[in-house]
Amino acid sequence: ALTENGIDEIYSNDFDGYVDLLSTGLASNIEMKNKIEKDTVINSLETRVMKFEGKVEDFNVFYEVAYVNGIDNYYQIMTWTLLKKKSDYEDIMDKMIHSFKVKKNSKKGFKGAKK
Numbered sequence: 001a002l003t004e005n006g007i008d009e010i011y012s013n014d015f016d017g018y019v020d021l022l023s024t025g026l027a028s029n030i031e032m033k034n035k036i037e038k039d040t041v042i043n044s045l046e047t048r049v050m051k052f053e054g055k056v057e058d059f060n061v062f063y064e065v066a067y068v069n070g071i072d073n074y075y076q077i078m079t080w081t082l083l084k085k086k087s088d089y090e091d092i093m094d095k096m097i098h099s100f101k102v103k104k105n106s107k108k109g110f111k112g113a114k115k
Contacts, residue, residue: 015069019048022067022076030054030063043101045069053083062086064093070102 011017026032035052046069054061060083068075077100079093 015046015067015074018074019067023050023065026065030056030061042066042068042098045071045100045102047100049097060084062090064090064097066097066100068100071104073102075100075102 011021030052032052032054035050037048037050040047040049048067050063050065052063054063061080062083062085063078063080065079066075066077068077077097079096081089081093
């Protein structure tokens, strides 16, 4: 897909390239403030988690986004809440993201994005 779209010289064809591509797309649509990024492992899978604040239309929003290097595919998980509700929901958002699991053969014939 990188070659087909002429961006293979901009983004590497690996997990870091996937994260760079998607996070650049997010940053072009949302003005990010107070961004925190960390590498972690979720259920034995390499994961990069970003937390940041942004504004959508007239709403101040808190985001937590995870990029997961799965067995056969890469995954993006996005959670958000109104910024004024961050303290109420940040722990729940963490739990949602850290509950991610790749289910083998969950859908026969499912064709997801391949690495």
